[in-house]
Amino acid sequence: MGKITVTNVGKAYKQYPTRWSRLAEWVLPGKRQRHNLKWVMQDVSFEIEPGQAVGIIGINGAGKSTLLKMITGTTQPTTGSIEMTGRVAALLELGMGFHPDFTGRENVYMAGQLLGLKADQITKLMPDIEAFAEIGDYIEQPVRVYSSGMQMRLAFSVATAVRPDILIIDEALSVGDAHFQHKSFDRIREFRKLGTTLLIVSHDKQAIQSICDSAILLNAGRIEMQGEPESVMDYYNALLSNNQNQKIEQVETVDGRIQTISGTGEAKVIDIKLLDERGNSIESVNVGQRVNLKVTVEAYTSIPRLVLGYGIRDRLGQLIYGTNTDLKNQPIIDVQSGQHIEYNCFFDANIGTGHFSVQIAISSSDTHMINNYEWRELALIFEVINKNKPVFGGVAWLDPEIKIVSN
Structure with missing residues (x-):
């Protein structure tokens, strides 16, 4: 079984003031240091137990790829230690280890042997590798004539030809087509069931939340946050827009979930309710029932343009539906300080049974990246139950009319 232990890891690169300083440091007597250290990662520690799946997220330059390279041994940490047990398969940079002038088949043999497989094992596995890669x-x-998607297909097929104890994947899967991405994630899920430890770097929120047990947010080479994927991704989402003198706050709700609230505070949601057709506040909704999401916003300064957005998310935090008043061509212009605005959003709850949450965003456009007045996760929790519809599966109520013709 695979386990990863990262203890107080740091990585620094030497920076020399001139091109001759490096040579002088090597050849001149004495131990005078002629370089400065640029730290790109410091004090990173975590453990991944056998069979766990952990996602690593962060903005570009946060240190994600550097960390994975140290874990896989491509580069060595400056400080700290990394310990791993079990057989490791890693898919980092696209086509890493492939020689462009060799054929795909020849590269399979080379890459497979780097993973610890013997030539006869690779020969035996080759039909399965070819079938999974689907490159005909x-x-x-020669690999040089491959598209990036073809390289990824072959690299993933080789790396997962034999179930590893530890599987490490960087952003490489993002270049594949939708069909192969589904197939790849199905294989990853199957490995998880069989006990493979998974470490994955991805900006795909749904992938992280659906596959991983926990997530680690890296920021400027340090661990900013670690915990359940939903709360970490919410914090990351707030961090992305944190360039407008915003405040990011996380509080624990009564049911133990972590709610993330961010924004400048120039406008806030002061009330949110889910109402039935009679105007009564409800917490349970029947499948297909007509409801009103009533949101009251107060402005604390003059705002030239105000947009309200909302999203409905399932229990894993995956978005079921989202829209905003910019997309609906209903922004409010010239909002005055102290003004209250009441939004009544009527819709049929054509969703499956289960618990759902509502996220709310107040901004000036169709994105919270500009003028994020408030972004509030878990603003409202409600349950959908099935009182009078035929039993069905899934997250959407798409009841068909079925016509059968028999000859």
């Missing part, structure tokens, strides 16, 4: 006759062509 290109397997006999």
Whole structure:
């Protein structure tokens, strides 16, 4: 079984003032230091137990790829230690280890042996590798003629030809087509069931939340936050827009979930309710029932343009539906300080049974990246129950009319 232990890891690169300083440091007598250290990562510690799946997220330059390279041994940490047990398969940079002038088949043998497989094992696995990669006759062509998607297909097929104890994946899967991404994640889920430890770097919020047990947010080379994927992704989402003198706050709700609230505070949601057709506040909704999401916003300064957005998320935090008043061509212009605005959003709850949450955003456009007045996760929790509809599966109520013709 695979386990990863990262203890007080740091990474620094030497910076020399001139091109001759490096040579002087090597050849001149004495131990005078002629470089400065640029730290790109410091004091990173975490453990991933056997069979766990952990996602690593962060903005570009946060240190994600550097951390993975140290874990896989491509580069060494300056401080701290990394320990791993079990057989490791890693898919980092696209086509890493492939020689462009060799054929796909030849590269399979080379990459497979780097993973610890013997030539006869690779020969035995080759039909499965070819079938999973789905690149056809290109397997006999030089890799230099491959598209990025073809390289990713072949690299993933080799890396997962034999179930590893630890599987490490960088952003490489993002270049594949939708069909292969689904197939790849199905294989990853199957490995998880069989006990493979998974470490994945991805900006795909749904992938992180659906696959991983926990997530780690890296920021400027340090761990900013670690915990359940939903709360970490919410914090990351707030961090992305944190360039407008915003405040980011996380509080624990009565049911133990972590609510993230961010924004400048120039406008806030002061009340949110889910109402039935009679105007009564409700917490449970029947499948297909007509409801009103009533949101009251107060402005604390003059705002030239105000937009309200909301999203409905399932229990894993995955977005079921989202819209805003900019997309609906209903922004409010020239809002005055102290003004209250009441939004009544009527819709049919054509969603499956289960618990759902509402996220609310107040901004000036169709994105919270500009003028994020308030972004509030878990603003409202409600349950959908099925009182009078036929039993069905899934997260959407798409009841068909079925016509059958028999000859």
